[in-house]
Amino acid sequence: MSNKNSHLSNYFHRNGRALGSIGYFILLMVIFFIGAPEAWIRPNLHQSVFVMMPTLIFLTIPLVFLVASGEIDLSFASTYAVAAYVFALLVKNGVDPGICFVLGILTGAAIGALVGTLIVVFRLSSLVASLGMLFLLRGVILLLTNSRSITIMEVENHWIYPLLVGNFYGFPMQIFWAALFVIFCYYFFNKHVFGIHIQHVGDNTVSAEQMGINVNAVKIKAFMFVGVGAAIGGIFTTMITYTFFPTQGFGYLLLALAAVFVGGTPYWGGLGTIIGAVFGVGIIAYMEIGIIAIGWSGEWRQFFNGLIILLALLGHRLHGERVR
Amino acid sequence: MENIIELNKVTKRFGGITALNKASLKVTRGEVVGLIGDNGAGKSTLIKTLVGVYSPDEGEILIRGNKITNWNALKARESGIETVFQDRALTPQQSIVKNIFMGKELRYPFGFIKEKEQIYEANRLIREIGFTSKLINAESPVGNLSGGERQGVAIARAIYNNAELIVLDEPTNNLSLNETQKVFDFVLNVKKSNRSVLFIGHNIYHVYDISDRFVVLDRGEVVHQLNKNDVSTPEELMKIMRETIKIH
DSSP: HHHHHHHHHHHHHHHHHHHHHHHHHHHHHHHHHHOOOHHHHHHHHHHHHHHHHHHHHHHHHHHHHHHTOOOOOOOOHHOOOHHHHHHHHHHOOOOOOOHHHHHHHHHHHHHHHHHHHHHHHTOOOOHHHHHHHHHHHHHHHHHHHTTOEOOOOGGSSSSHHHHSEEETTTTTTHHHHHHHHHHHHHHHHSSSSHHHHHHHHHHHHHHHHHHHOOOHHHHHHOOOHHHHHHHHHHHHHHEEEEEEEEETTTHHHHHHHHHHHHHHHHHHHHOOOHHHHHHHHHHHHHHHHHHHHHTHHHHHHHHHHHHHHHHHHHHGGOSSSSOE | OOOEEEEEEEEETTTTTEEEEEEEEETTOOOEEEEEEEESSSSSHHHHHHHTTOSSSSEEETTTTEEEEEHHHHHHHHHHHHEEEETTOOOOSSSSHHHHHTTTTOOOGGGOHHHHHHHHHHHHHHHHTOOOTOOOOOOGGGGGSSSHHHHHHHHHHHHHTSSSSSESSSSSTOHHHHHHHHHHHHHHHHHHHTTTEEOOOOOOHHHHHHHHHHEEEETEEEEEEEEEEOOOHHHHHHHHHHHHHHHO
């Protein structure tokens, strides 16, 4: 009996936060369904959510890694645009879109490495330093583009378009890529040395260092991963709309951060949940679209976004405070 | 009995201060040596020299009878000397198994972790050193453990790292009686497995209870090496300590 108890308690220690956010998601669905059953059974509402979710997933999941390592990054919302800009500019100049895609991702990784190195080497506050980077990078984009967008219709005729963002039996391809990304990240976070070291570093930096983990390298890699995620999100969105906007990505800044915490990853480091974050993304995406779909005015959206974040945080308190 | 490590007239100076003065100490296989001394007696310098953080200015270090030159932390670990420092270097929100394998995970190619093997090995290790509660297994979070049990996780990790000599730096500090007893049980199990322990503490009663031999340090010198048979009570040990320190 006691053995069963210990397994059960270990199970909840590992999965309680993910289960919590699944619970909130279901609750939200039920509320929406009761509130507006007609809107709810219309497939186009769910389709719009499915269009929004992949981008948010590419942004949110890598943030779980970074927050679990004890850091935070705001600059990803601008990295998103820089990587998309590199992609769009190169495509416009006749470079093969496949190569542009790879170069865009590398741009994201490089920016992540730069932000991470700045923060880790100079021991800056990641919140403030990445806020600075957020503005700086956005400024660079606006200056380089003169605030003008770039249209890349030519990408549609390249094999990369149907592969990445095409249509597969009525479903947008990016859903499958996002799903693959989630599965990969789940194993990367829970079963791979990288994820495990991130959790040790975020939990107790000194202990991790004493046991031979290269703390700085782990953190910089986590920043790079956030950069890569942002780049994927930015490039996908640019391809879907055939257009690069100099302001793109800004709207995702707070939504992606909210999804991390609503998803059950605590702010203090050492813990994180990929599955929870997916449902966090689901909650945020349905809030964004659902409010309008059930016929309420857009003014309510921010209000409910705020409410759900606070309620989710209060709910996740049930999993206890930080153990030291 | 084989000497795991032998420090022979080791001197360590910092600037003009002699922190260790011709200190000699040996630890043989399967024994628990208690290192005692007042604050500033040189315990910390002696431990750090032993585990290779400091290399001695004079004197020699022998591992299983062989003289080792250019002594450093890596050589100490390769020689099977593991230290459990006071803060135990644990990550409390992670499981016991993750803590035991921290930084030395068993890996498949591409860095994926052999989770099942790790859990099996961690369960074996914690049972070996004396975890008996059925409520605790390899996947329990370290944060749910008591202070003594956390010490046990750190000791289990040292054993996993092939330690032959485990240096415990004040392992019973801030622990209740009950918890102290747990740490003693862990230490006795380490001894039973034919490994050695160097037990550092300033609670003479704790050191007396658990050690086979005592090394008394004062102002950087080893002033006494006593066997358990030489002293019949902790009070007697304390008296000897006080007197030598006074004369010295």
